[in-house]
Amino acid sequence: MAEPHNPTPGLFESFAEAISTLEKLTKMETKITAALEDSRVPWKESRKLLKCMSPDQMSNTTLFQFMQNLFFEAGIGRLEISDVGRFQLTFIIKECGVCSLYHTKEKGKVCFIISDAILKFFVKDLDLPCSVEESRCSKEGFEFCEFKTDLQPLGVYKIALDDIDRALIGDILGGRFATAGFAKDYEMDEAEVTYRLKVLESYQIVDSDNNVTEIGSTYYKFAQGLRALEEDFEPPWKGLATITSSIAAKNSFAEAMCETINPEPFIKVDSSEIVNLAEEAKKSKSFAELIAKHVKSMG
Ligand SMILES: [Zn+2]
Numbered sequence: 001m002a003e004p005h006n007p008t009p010g011l012f013e014s015f016a017e018a019i020s021t022l023e024k025l026t027k028m029e030t031k032i033t034a035a036l037e038d039s040r041v042p043w044k045e046s047r048k049l050l051k052c053m054s055p056d057q058m059s060n061t062t063l064f065q066f067m068q069n070l071f072f073e074a075g076i077g078r079l080e081i082s083d084v085g086r087f088q089l090t091f092i093i094k095e096c097g098v099c100s101l102y103h104t105k106e107k108g109k110v111c112f113i114i115s116d117a118i119l120k121f122f123v124k125d126l127d128l129p130c131s132v133e134e135s136r137c138s139k140e141g142f143e144f145c146e147f148k149t150d151l152q153p154l155g156v157y158k159i160a161l162d163d164i165d166r167a168l169i170g171d172i173l174g175g176r177f178a179t180a181g182f183a184k185d186y187e188m189d190e191a192e193v194t195y196r197l198k199v200l201e202s203y204q205i206v207d208s209d210n211n212v213t214e215i216g217s218t219y220y221k222f223a224q225g226l227r228a229l230e231e232d233f234e235p236p237w238k239g240l241a242t243i244t245s246s247i248a249a250k251n252s253f254a255e256a257m258c259e260t261i262n263p264e265p266f267i268k269v270d271s272s273e274i275v276n277l278a279e280e281a282k283k284s285k286s287f288a289e290l291i292a293k294h295v296k297s298m299g
Contacts, residue, residue: 011104021101025113028097031074032117039070039125039236043159046126050160051199055081058089066237067121076114086202087151090135091118092144099138099145109137111145118147125236129155157219158226160203165196166223169205172212173220 012018045063052058058081059065071079077097083090098111111134119132129152136146164186171177179197183190200206205216212220 011102011106011110013104017103024101025098028075029113032076032113032120035070035074036117036120036125039066039121040233041066041125041235042233043127043230044162044232045235046128046159047162049126050156052084053202055084058084062235062237063126066235069237070121071114071117074117076117082146087153087156089149089151091147091149093147094144096138096145102139104139107140109134110139111137111147114145115147118149122149122151126159127155128152128159157203158229161200161205161219163227165200166220166227168193168196168200169212169216169220169223172206172210173217177210 075097077093082092115132122128122130135148136142183193
């Protein structure tokens, strides 16, 4: 858990209030723990989230709606996404269930339990190593509580691309890629192929002329190993009636994205975030080993 910038306020005005609040927090924590235990999400669903370019797109994914539902049911409040970066997601809660347990007038951050829940959901259920910090809290006088979630870049690369993306990279490397032919081979619209290329460009796997970059060829080298790591199982929301997703009704995520009237600008990877990837990769036997090293170095 990240260190708060402001000191924790004097939380309680009386002993009775302290007891009652702690009791409610304990109940909330028990609910969260139980919910997270049964919520492992297959990579194919996390991948849809990671390919989103805006809070609107991301809010529309079944996975986010599931997460929102899970947090709401635990009494935390209604989670929203306010900002999406390639490796950073910002969540906000306007009427925070944790803050409402504290009646103190003193200012400070109190929502550690939420940072911790987001962290556990990403690390344990999505298989996405990250760190989470509560950057703003209603108890500091803001209109909402805000949580910055920094995703570990290699963890994102591990999950973000699928078999078709890998085939696309392979075709480019083999000098046999053409949009029309690829679309035909994989029974998709050319617009979807173009969208996939844009996503690959946003990850700096191909450049703007659709040539594979050094990061791209490193990634490709480990592609088969990654495929072996991927488990296919039912997502935890199967049968959950409250999830309504426009994206779920489409044949593919890319198809849904292509229909966006005003396409969002693509988020680009900042190369400084992955600067040592190619070098480190040369020293590692597998992507799993590479990831393990980096996750360790994050502390
Ligand atoms: Zn808060």
